[in-house]
Amino acid sequence: MSDNSTSETSRRSFLKVGGTAMGLAALGGTANMGVASASGATRPTAGAGGPSPTPFGRPTDSIPNPGARITAVRGSRASDWLPQTRSEVVARHGAIATSQPIAAQAGLRILQNGGNAVDAAVATAAVLGLVEPESAGLGGDMFAIYYSAKDRKLFGLNASGWSPKAWNLDYFHARGFNEKTGMPERGVNSITVPGGMDGMHRLLERFGTLDFDVLLEPAATLAEQGFGIPEQVHADWEESVDVLKTDADSVRVFLVDGKAPPLYSIFRNPDLAHAYRVLQKKGRDAFYTGEIADAIVAKIKKLNGAMTLADLAEFRAEWVDPISINYHGYDVYEMPPNTQGFGALEMLNILQQTGPVLGLDLAKLGPRSPEFWHLLVEAKKLAFDDLYTYNGDPRFTSVPLGRLLSTAHAIALCKKINPRRATPPRVKAPNTAATVYLAVADRWGNMVSFIYSLFEFFGSGITVPGYGFPLQNRGSQFSLDPTSPNVVAPHKRPFQTLIPAFVMQNGHPVMAFGNVGGSEQAQAQATEIINMVDLGMNPQAAADAARFNHDQNTDILQLEPELFKLVGRQLSAMGHHVRESTGDPMGGFQAVLFDRKIHGGRSEQAQTQTQTQTQTQTQTQSQAQATERAASEGTSLAPVNGVYRVASDHRKDGSAVGW
Structure with missing residues (x-):
């Protein structure tokens, strides 16, 4: 989806009548993926009396994308949250998502x-x-x-x-x-x-x-x-x-x-x-x-x-210090300007005040409530108003992060939310993706x-x-507005949507995570933190749960199919410009979460000391020594003192792996 065509939608974003089959979304049971005829009956698939023209999903010249023709309904897991797409990968020696x-x-x-x-x-x-x-x-x-285990610090x-x-x-x-x-x-x-x-x-x-x-x-x-x-x-x-x-x-x-x-x-x-x-x-x-x-x-x-x-x-x-806010006891870290990282943090800060200021608890409302989603979208609009007003290359402009990330500012912005009515964004800016x-x-x-x-x-x-x-x-x-902090200039870095994220608690690493999708990144990351911290989801469930995408330029709110069916009508009545969407504009979430464990009768302090010594020894070895050691020792070196839990978004081609 391009910056200068935000009034148009990606060919895969909005669902067309009789077009893309609806995938399973997060909040209800399985979605009906059959294609209904005018009489209400489901049309039989092509070749019902014989083999399919695309056996095993093999493309042909006339049917290059066989998956678009599937009319079956999706199965579910055997336990826990049935719509979850897969179990988390659990590993001790290493993990990648x-x-x-x-x-x-x-x-x-x-x-x-x-x-x-x-x-x-x-x-x-x-x-x-x-x-x-x-x-x-x-x-x-x-x-x-x-996160450096040796330094116990984020860089x-x-x-x-x-x-x-x-x-x-x-x-x-x-x-x-x-x-x-x-x-x-x-x-x-x-x-x-x-x-x-x-x-x-x-x-x-x-x-x-x-x-x-x-x-x-x-x-x-x-x-x-x-x-x-x-x-x-x-x-x-x-x-x-x-x-x-x-x-x-x-x-x-x-x-x-x-x-x-x-x-x-x-x-x-x-x-x-x-x-x-x-x-x-x-x-x-x-x-x-x-x-x-x-x-x-x-x-x-x-x-x-x-x-x-x-x-x-x-x-x-350039090496820089990540910025952070504390959300319900967890320190959420983002990259500082010129990135949109402070937009995600502001959104979380505002939502943390909905209870004290508005008397509305996100966890009690829950993700089946239209009020829950209304609060998230309204907080996003306010945070992005600030994001597009102040963000720029800090070598050229001063971004008032101290004020923008303060509790006082979050309270002031939260007071602007009308709990029953949508408010248009004050600052328009384009949606982007990739x-x-x-x-x-x-x-x-x-x-x-x-x-x-x-x-x-x-x-x-x-x-x-x-x-x-x-x-x-x-x-x-870049902007061509001479008054913008993001105005083009020689050797200046433009506004950046890229934001890797990290969660710490009490000085310990909790999770490395991120979501792709341009301007979706900040709003999705905030939503995923709420899914995990407020709603108690594991990272894979947080990846699989339905999300929204709000366009700050057009004020269009896109919802994945099951979420649209669940709350779309109510959100429209509240003044949101709601559209049903595929998962295309929702980006893709990946995460590695670290669960620290005490095992084998050893204290955590002793384990951490051993891990740090091993890390120091490894870091000082040359490349040849590291390769030789790996060949001779294989997996004999001690694993981390806990487990990694790894999640990967079903909206992409990817996977979580570990060993």
Whole structure:
């Protein structure tokens, strides 16, 4: 869903009459997925008297997406919350959750072979850049929150790239763009410096034990050998064909006979394999000062863009302190501006005051109540009013976080909520979507919350020739309003939707989590915290529960099918502009939760001391020593003093893995 087309909906967002079959949502029983005829009877499937034209769900030329034809109803679990899609993965040595199983497995092998959480995160991210190319890759940005078991502390890394030095208001005015038109959405003048590769380098340099030569190998090999196209990626790819057709290199790399690669077909990207091989040998400098930098700038210059070699060479990712609020005894951490992280925290702060201020308890109302959802949506609007009023690059503007995240401010905003009537948002801003997220934990207790993205599907639509990756369009998030804190300027970082999140309690790590989906991220993260803290859901149940998406620009409220059936009519009566939606605009939640345990008669303090000593020893070993140790010891090293519980969203292709 693009920034400049918020009045339109994704082709998969709103359900059409007689169109997309309704999936199981979270709040009721199973949804009726049959297709009813005018008489009320369910139509028989094609080929009812014989074999299906798509046995085993195999696509054909005439039926490229067999899943859209299914009319069966969904089964349920045998116990607990029956609509939950799967059990959590429970593991002790390490865990990964992300949107592509092959990527998660690549990271898991790194953990099993002696690497730590940072090592595994980079390996996983590199594979994601190959197998989910519409969402992330070398041409994008990244952010991470890292919990160091050795330091017992969180570290934040902002690896969002800055604008070319030539970019200012005059640059865009001369090209026909102004405050009314906004920034160009795609193309060469939407491209900012890709920060992700430097971010991965900085993360490994400070906390990793392995280097790019080992960690990029799974992705490089897979790019050469090819991978199968899964369902959600295929749908996203199909949606992106028109964007890719604007650039000859994108057509050559990412389209097959002018179309998206067929569902379940094998896709190879030898150019991206070459990029990974170069990085394996020459490291991050190849990207910012070497041959890949030369290729990026040559492509941009060919399209009359402004980025120079100096713009790339001078860029550095930045270590920052995560920001937080306490929600019912849990410290929820987000990244500071230029991200939308404080929007999620403000939303939680406001909702924490609904009891004292409005006399309405979220837990008592519960998720079957229209008032519950009304409060969440109204809190979101107020938080996003502040988000779009104040957010900007803190190197250029002062964001008053102390006031915005204060209890007094939350009380004042909560008082603005009418418990019975919807209020339009004060500040309009576009909805956006795309991104990949991953959470990783290792046997020493280190945990990583990691997110990176091209912004919209395939970013700018422009691919770097010879290296097989598209460049992001994050620059489209700048403002051309000279009074905005997010106004474009030289070497400035634009408004960022990317927000990895983390939960702590009493100084101990609880959970690394995140949700992709542009502006959905902040509102979904707040909802998921409420699901787990207020409503008592486990992380997988929180992933599976129905969500909402509110568009700050159009004031349209999208609800997944079962939630729409449950509360849509009542919310409409309260003044909300409600639409029934698929899960497409709801993003994708991934989480690794750590449950500390005391076991074997040893105190937690003694266990923690042992874990810290083991971590210190491992961190000081060279890459060769780590590999040799892993080969000789296998899984003999002690696991973490507890269990990891891992969840992955059914709305994506992914999975939770652990060992």
